[in-house]
Amino acid sequence: MRFRLTDDQRALRVGVREALARQFDGRALRAAVEEADGGGAAGEGTGRAVGAPRLGRGLWRALGDLGFFALRVPEADGGVGLGLPEAVLVFEEAGRALLPGPLVATHLAAGAVPGAATGETVVAAVDGGLVEWLAAADVVRGDSAGAVPLRSLDPLTPLHRVPAGRPASGTDxxxxxxxxxxxxxxxxxxxxxxxxxxxxxxxxxxxxxxxxxxxxxxxxxxxxxxxxxxxxxxxxxxxxxxxxxxxxxxxxxxxxxxxxxxxxxxxxxxxxxxxxxxxxxxxxxxxxxxxxxxxxxxxxxxxxxxxxxx
Amino acid sequence: MDLSYTPEEEDFRARLREWLARTLPGLPPRPSPGDWPGRRAYDLGWQRRLYEAGYAGVHWDATPGVRLIFLEETEKAGAPYVGAGFVGLLHAGPTIAAEGTDAQRARWLPPILRGEEVWCQGFSEPDAGSDLAALRTRAWRDGDDYVVTGSKIWTSHAEVADWCELLVRTDPAAPKHRGITWLALPMDAPGITVRPLRTLAGPAEFAEVFLDEVRVPVANRVGDENDGWRVTLVTLSFERGTAFAGEVVACRRALAELAVEARKNGRWDDPALRRRLGRLNAEFRALWRLTQWNVSAAEASGGVPGAGGSVFKLRYSHARQELYDAAAEVLGPDCLDLDRPWTPDRLSSLAYTIAAGTSQVQHSIIAERILGLPKGR
Incomplete structure (x- = not known):
């Protein structure tokens, strides 16, 4: 029983933190928020959908290049071949950096949806009554028919509601x-x-x-x-x-x-x-x-x- | 990150299980909580059995894996708690092992392991609780002896102890942390008065100890004169590191029993209560993982647990109280019945956020030592 990070896992954490700092630093975060906000209070009461950030395709492909999505795909299938502990360390860093986008859905689609592993395809997923990043996605997993946007409280996570009563796809x-x-x-x-x-x-x-x-x-x-x-x-x-x-x-x-x-x-x-x-x-x-x-x-x-x- | 145990450790687990299954049925009946001589005999008898079977030193020299397996298996099997052996095995013993001379280790450690001698703790005083370093019990040098006068409080097992790990002030002129010395006080020395202290939980668990010109040989000093505070911190970090690990397993068992109770009396049908118990399940699972995390970190840093122990102690003491509060919700009016075991246990749980450093002291330790916030008052 050695319940602590291995040297490789420590190195992975440092590497991911540095890479995310290059791809999505505080200024990029601020810019994304300002863009989504569309001028802040000016948008109030105009009916404009507040919380409609764009998903940076460049960022998504850069994450793909880093192996963010292919992390757990076996090496034989072109993935990185790491396990859940490594994925958890990487997602912890993503959470820490407030990295936007349907990260979990695309990561889970790697190997199953073409282009997900490399970050060329953005994958969203229906989760209960909600879908994050529906409009930005190339592929939506689950039944999103009848989805309507809501004014998302989080400026960097656009949300759609899917009609109530529809069974949620089983949660992985x-x-x-x-x-x-x-x-x-x-x-x-x-x-x-x-x-x-x-x-x-x-x-x-x-x-x-x-x-x-x-x-x-x-x-x-x-x-x-x-x-x-x-x-x-x-x-x-x-x-x-x-x-x-x-x-x-x-x-x-x-x-x-x-x-x-x-x-x-x-x-x-x-x-x-x-x-x-x-x-x-x-x-x-x-x-x-x-x-x-x-x-x-x-x-x-x-x-x-x-x-x-x- | 590896949570698996080695084949050798699993082998240890299998042998221990088999030994427990063979040994536990042959134990004498447990003494009543108020029968101190009976409790001493019972607890030492258990330690003796552990010694003879080769398990006595598991708290001291085993790998972290083996230590956790031991705590897990003995608790799951319902084996006796360390009881009167607590201070010797988990406080004074590790301190003497780390800071004592060869002669001191040879004199005091084997009787602890063999279940022959009981230790108690003489740290707190009426005017030195959270501010332990303000202690005022004085010791003067007189030839080859220290002469000690003062009083101690919250001394568990004092009535039946052979030795007391005693903190005394040897230099009143020095800053308060620098004038303290750690002594091993023989409890049969003339001038010692022990007065049982009744707690809100009922039977006397603690005592007050009054010292009136008690002579303690200088040879009983562990560490240098006036270096007792540093020696003490070694003990305290042990206390906050793994001393409660077995109790987490016990709480998980108690929680499972509580679920059985709730199913029996129909409270289980209340979703709010059910979710409260589900949350507690998450809590105690996490506390066990935190124990494994802290033990692994301590091993990596040379054996002494760090401030992470404060994180565990803080969280655990509140979780334990929450467990018994949930028990009261399950029991309903029966929670007022002292003959239901949950009730006295609920009362005892109230001590956890106070003893061994209050929650407020632990918060301050974390703020200063881990987060680097300025010292405040």
Whole structure:
């Protein structure tokens, strides 16, 4: 039992973080938000669909070149041939960088949908009553007939609703795990942002992080993130559906509550459009809706208690 | 990232399981919670059996894998808890092993392993709780002895202990962290008064210890004079590292029993309650993984657990309380009945966010040592 990253896995994490910083840095993020926003308040009340970002095809192909989508496709089939633990590390970095696009759907389509592995084909998927990035996709998996756009709360995730009552296509546990990995990335990032701000921002003549009320908020973010990390990484190793459900519950909590507490630490600055914090919170809320939400995972783990007793 | 155990470790698991199945039915009946001499005899008897079977030192020198397997299997089999052996096996023992001289290790470690001597902890004082380094129990040098006067509180097993790991102030003029010394106090020395301390959970679990000019040989000092704070941190990091690992397994078992109870009394039909139990399942699974993560990290960094132990301790203590709060929801009015085992356990769980560093202290440790926030007050 050596439950820690191998040297190769550490190198992979560093490599992905650096590559994403080149492909989609803070400025690119800001530009994407501004483009989607279409001039901010000017769009209010005009009926223009707010939250209609473009998916950068160049970015998508660059991700394909990096092996983002072909990561788990066997080498014999032209893929990278790595496993779930590596995929989880990569998706954690994607979550951390707020990388936009139907990342999980395209990753899962690699090997099954032509062009998905290389990033030439953008693949979206119907998930319950929602589809992310429907208009930008070349291929939509699941039945999206009758889909109507909604004004997405997340400026970088366009959403369509599909008619209620339609059965959701069965949820792949890997999709749940990769979503949890993205949430973990958010949880890690908002922990860094909160701590940075608490060290730098001064009020009453000292850094606000010197006040226990603020320091303990930051510590709480870290505790949730690190507990979620253990659950997410373990689920990547075992691929056990119950472990994945547990990872999802912990990671959703770590991301959503972490982003909210990070916003609180940032005070008024956190409430501005310019701040990065709200983008993390909004994305975390979007991911929390995937695969039936946390309710399904909780019910599954309740049912699992019965078999653990037997 | 590897969660699998080696063939040797799995072999250890199989032998341990077989031994537990053979040994547990032959144990004497458990003593009542208030019967301290009985508890001492029972807990030491169990340690003796472990020693004779070759499992005594598993907390100290085994690989992390073997240690976790031991905690997992003994807990799953319903084997006795470490009990009166806790301080010796998980506090004082590891500290002496890390910081003691050869002579000290030879004197104190074998009786701990053989189940012959019980240790208690003399750290906290009435005016030194979270601010442990403010402790005031004084020790003066007098020839080959220290002469110790003061009082300690929250000393578990003090009535039946042979030794006490004692923190004393040897230099009142020095900054508070630099005037502390770690002593092994023989509990039969003249001048010691032990007074049981009743807790909100009922039977006396702790004691107050009063020291009136008690003589302790200088040879009983572990580490240098005035270096006791550093020696103590070694102990505390052990406490927050793996000392609670077995309890996570116990909580998972308790949670499964709670699900059975809820099915029996019909509460299971309430989706909100069911989801609450499902969430707790996620929580304790994650805490077990966090234990494995911390143990692996400690192994990589030379054996001493780091501040990650605070993350675990904080999360675990709240999860344990949440477990027994959920139990109260399952039991309904029966949660007021002290004869239902869940009820006294719920009361005991209230100590977890206070003992071994309050949740507030743990938050501050994490903020300062992991996040690098400025020290605050």
């Amino acid at each position: 546990p890997v999709a749940v795990l990769l979503t949890a990995a993205e949430q973990l990335g958010t949880a890690t990032r908002v922990c860094e942002l909160a701590a940075q701000h608490a060290r730098a921002r001064e009020q009453f003549g000292r850094p606000i992080g010197a006040f226990q009320a603020v320091a303990h908020l930051c510590a709480g973010i870290l505790v949730r993130a690190e507990t979620a990390r253990a659950a997410v990484y373990a689920a990547a190793v075992t691929a056990d559906p119950a472990d994945i459900a547990a990872a999802r519950i912990l990671a959703d909590e770590a991301a959503v509550r972490g982003a909210r507490d990070c916003l609180q630490v940032h005070g008024g600055m956190g409430f501005t459009w310019e701040s990065e914090v709200h983008l993390h919170l909004k994305r975390a809320w979007v991911r929390a809706q995937r695969a039936g939400g946390v309710t399904e995972s909780e019910e599954m783990l309740a049912a699992a208690l019965a078999s653990e007793t037997a």
